[in-house]
Each structure stands twice: as structure tokens, then as C-alpha cells.
Amino acid sequence: RKEVEQDPGPFNVPEGATVAFNCTYSNSASQSFFWYRQDCRKEPKLLMSVYSSGNEDGRFTAQLNRASQYISLLIRDSKLSDSATYLCVVNMQGSGGGADGLTFGKGTHLIIQP
Amino acid sequence: NAGVTQTPKFQVLKTGQSMTLQCAQDMNHNSMYWYRQDPGMGLRLIYYSASEGTTDKGEVPNGYNVSRLNKREFSLRLESAAPSQTSVYFCASSQQGTGANVLTFGAGSRLTVL
Numbered sequence: 001r002k003e004v005e006q007d008p009g010p011f012n013v014p015e016g017a018t019v020a021f022n023c024t025y026s027n028s029a030s031q032s033f034f035w036y037r038q039d040c041r042k043e044p045k046l047l048m049s050v051y052s053s054g055n056e057d058g059r060f061t062a063q064l065n066r067a068s069q070y071i072s073l074l075i076r077d078s079k080l081s082d083s084a085t086y087l088c089v090v091n092m093q094g095s096g097g098g099a100d101g102l103t104f105g106k107g108t109h110l111i112i113q114p
Numbered sequence: 115n116a117g118v119t120q121t122p123k124f125q126v127l128k129t130g131q132s133m134t135l136q137c138a139q140d141m142n143h144n145s146m147y148w149y150r151q152d153p154g155m156g157l158r159l160i161y162y163s164a165s166e167g168t169t170d171k172g173e174v175p176n177g178y179n180v181s182r183l184n185k186r187e188f189s190l191r192l193e194s195a196a197p198s199q200t201s202v203y204f205c206a207s208s209q210q211g212t213g214a215n216v217l218t219f220g221a222g223s224r225l226t227v228l
Contacts, residue, residue: 004156032215043204043219044157087157091215099145099208099215100164100172106156 003027004090006105013078014113020074021108023088032091033064033071037084038107044087047073075110083112116140120205120220127195127227135190135223137205144210146188147172147217148180150201157204163188164210195227 006023013019025033033050048055050062050071061074071090075082085107093101118139127133139146148160149172159172163182177199179191188207192199202224206217 034215036217041222043221044217045219046216049215089215099147099206099217100159100162100170102159102215102217104157106154 003092004088004103004105006086006088006108008106009109009111011108011110012113013110015078015080017078018074018076019078019110020072021086021110022070022072023090023105023108024068024070025088025090025103026069027090027092028066028069030090030092033062034089034102035060035062035071035073036087036089036104038087039084044104047086078112080112080114083110085109118205118207118218118220120203120223122223123221124224125226127192127225129196129227131195132191132193133195133225134192135203135205135225136187137189137220138187139205139207139218140186141207141218142185143207143218144185145208146182147206147208148178148188148190149204149206150174150199151204151222152201160190160203192225195225197227199225200227201225 035047036044037047038044054063059076087107088105091101121136147162149157161180163169166185205220
């Protein structure tokens with residue numbers, strides 16, 4: 001079983017819609033979870049960390065489901081500028097692990113259509 | 115505020131040639147990383163340096179060497195390039211401690227080996 005799995009998409013979504021995608025991880029001891037965003041031919045950039053209680057940043061909401069071992073990202077009122085690839089990132093080293101323990105998913109490609 | 119700077123941005127090599135990718139960060143980060151990104155494979159860690167003077171292998175180190183020249187600079191060397199090393203290479207850096215999982219990436223170096 002792959003360590004971090006994402007639906008590659010593409011997800012084609014009309015502007016203004018709500019879109020959500022999940023990411024599953026295999027290591028139940030994982031403690032740290034993140035969403036990174038990568039624009040076409042650019043470097044990945046941190047979008048948000050994912051906390052146990054869930055967290056929200058403007059139109060973006062991230063949640064963690066430890067029992068089912070997945071994290072989710074919800075984007076409300078989607079904008080054209082949200083078009084990108086969203087990378088799920090999990091630290092397999094557990095709490096306090098360094099970034100060398102980070103495992104990247106292959107990404108979900110999101111296209112917001114006008 | 116430059117962040118992480120990589121050079122060169124593009125390079126074409128012939129099989130068997132050698133080259134060095136340069137990376138420098140100006141954020142006073144302790145840890146630095148080299149990743150490669152291939153279509154359908156996601157980001158994979160090649161080597162990392164948790165602090166100045168130390169380097170460790172990541173997931174895919176074969177065919178590469180690294181040097182942590184000082185706190186700012188971390189270079190990646192291909193001694194004898196192979197077509198399988200055609201990829202996009204990203205350098206990244208992070209703080210230690212609670213900031214360890216937040217990576218700041220360079221803009222990437224696109225390498226083609228013929």
C-alpha cells in the first residue's frame with residue numbers, strides 16, 4: 001500500500017463552487033499533516049497545516065480523521081486563482097520528526113473554470 | 115528577501131557528463147534538502163542536511179552526492195549523468211524544532227539528460 005495517496009484528478013470545478021478532496025496515509029503513527037500548493041512549473045508552497053481539531057484559513061478548511069487515516073481539504077467559493085495542484089504531506093516520523101520524515105502525495109490537480 | 119535560490123534553472127547534459135546544482139538560502143535555516151519531482155512520482159527526497167556539517171541519504175540517493183558548504187549553501191552533484199536523472203530538482207530549507215516541517219522551496223532546476 002502506498003504511504004500517501006491522493007486522487008490525481010483533474011477536478012474540473014466551476015468558479016464559485018465548493019470542492020473537497022481527501023488524502024489517505026498508511027502510517028497510523030503519523031503526527032504531522034500539511035497541504036502544499038504547487039502552481040504549474042513552480043515550486044510547492046505551504047498552504048496550511050492540518051491540526052487534530054481541524055482548522056480554517058479563509059475559504060480553506062482542513063480536517064484530520066485519524067480513525068480512517070485521511071486528511072481533507074475543502075475550498076469554498078472557488079476562484080480561478082485556486083487552480084493548482086494540491087499536495088498532501090505527512091510526516092511519518094511522528095511527533096517531533098524532522099522534515100526528512102515528510103512524505104509527499106503525488107498531488108490532486110484542480111482546475112477552476114470560469 | 116530571496117528565500118531559497120537555485121542555479122541553474124535549466125540544464126541539458128549528455129549521458130556521462132557531470133554537473134553541480136547550487137542552492138543557497140538566506141533565512142538562517144539549519145536544515146536543507148534536495149528533492150526530485152517526476153511526473154506521476156511526486157516529490158522524492160534525495161539527500162538532506164539537518165545542520166551544517168552533516169548530510170544524510172534520503173529515499174533516492176543513488177547517483178548523487180551532496181556538500182553542505184556552510185549554513186547557507188547545499189549543493190547537489192551528478193558525477194555521471196544518466197537519462198533516468200532527467201527531472202525537476204528542488205532545493206528546500208526549514209527551521210529545526212516546531213518549524214521543521216515547513217519547507218521553503220527554491221524555484222527548481224530542470225535537468226534533461228540525453
